Amino acid sequence: NAGVTQTPKFQVLKTGQSMTLQCAQDMNHEYMSWYRQDPGMGLRLIHYSVGAGITDQGEVPNGYNVSRSTTEDFPLRLLSAAPSQTSVYFCASRKAGNTEAFFGQGTRLTVV
């Protein structure tokens, strides 16, 4: 079972570059979310989606875009990377209703 798959695992970007973090799940989950984790800050919600074609902003959305064209995929785009976006990014998915969330293994992003 693949579960939630994130790619890449590691990435180094230069300030101003753009890139897309990929997230895919094979569990037919309606809900998908992106979080960033910084030291001492827990998991902060960036964007989330309750189904294909529907996305909404979380706590820290600035500098990030998302789209949800299929149930399986929820890519996170950094339009112009900044050093403040250096972080570990986690994608999570869960079934609709009161269910647990499943996490990907994370992407460690460094912006220099």
Next chain:
Amino acid sequence: EDKVVQSPLSLVVHEGDTVTLNCSYEVTNFRSLLWYKQEKKAPTFLFMLTSSGIEKKSGRLSSILDKKELFSILNITATQTGDSAVYLCGLFGNEKLTFGTGTRLTIIP
């Protein structure tokens, strides 16, 4: 806005001790409260709580929810070095899953 506050931020105890981790919350549309354990990588699920006063238990770990006072606790008895981790409390409400800052637990052999 939904809010989750965990305490303490960090805790260092000796192997065999019992610990209690706290999670208080504010939400306008409560659905459930979840506990996760995070070691090196992705958080792993421990418990989901939806009703007050009903203890969830798994081995040496247990958790309970108080919806009147808006808090939950996670207890770990007879701690082991493998319990060293960050413990995250998550609140599911208003279609979002919001987490606290976590409690970093360190167990000294």
